[in-house]
Amino acid sequence: MLAGGLLYAAALSQSFYELTSPSYLSWHVLLRKAYSVAAFATVGYLLRRSLAEHGRSRVVLPCVAGVALYSALIEAGQFLAGSREGLAWNAFDVACGALGGLIAVADRLLARRPKREPLVKT
Numbered sequence: 476m477l478a479g480g481l482l483y484a485a486a487l488s489q490s491f492y493e494l495t496s497p498s499y500l501s502w503h504v505l506l507r508k509a510y511s512v513a514a515f516a517t518v519g520y521l522l523r524r525s526l527a528e529h530g531r532s533r534v535v536l537p538c539v540a541g542v543a544l545y546s547a548l549i550e551a552g553q554f555l556a557g558s559r560e561g562l563a564w565n566a567f568d569v570a571c572g573a574l575g576g577l578i579a580v581a582d583r584l585l586a587r588r589p590k591r592e593p594l595v596k597t
Contacts (some may be wrong), residue, residue, distance in 0.1 A: 517579075
């Protein structure tokens with residue numbers, strides 16, 4: 476919860492954005508999106524651990540949806556703070572949140588894949 480609160484505050488801070496990805500860099504937006512996916516993966520991992528500690532065995536959908544919702548709440552907070560990115564950027568940012576949640580549970584998804592039989596039998 477603390478990590479989520481700190482990352483939420485950082486996401487609303489224009490000075491934090493300028494410090495971590497200065498706008499004079501031509502690729503500052505890409506840098507910010509990479510940071511956001513990493514932060515969302517961290518939140519997703521912490522959510523996954525919390526769910527597991529509370530006995531939840533199914534964590535994939537709650538983590539992906541939960542982190543996407545968290546990202547949407549950040550977008551709402553940024554809007555209220557004066558940001559006017561537009562719906563397309565907002566949707567992209569929420570998708571980055573979902574991607575972060577997916578990264579946090581990727582090993583669970585890979586473990587579910589059925590084993591393939593070799594094409595050539597020996």
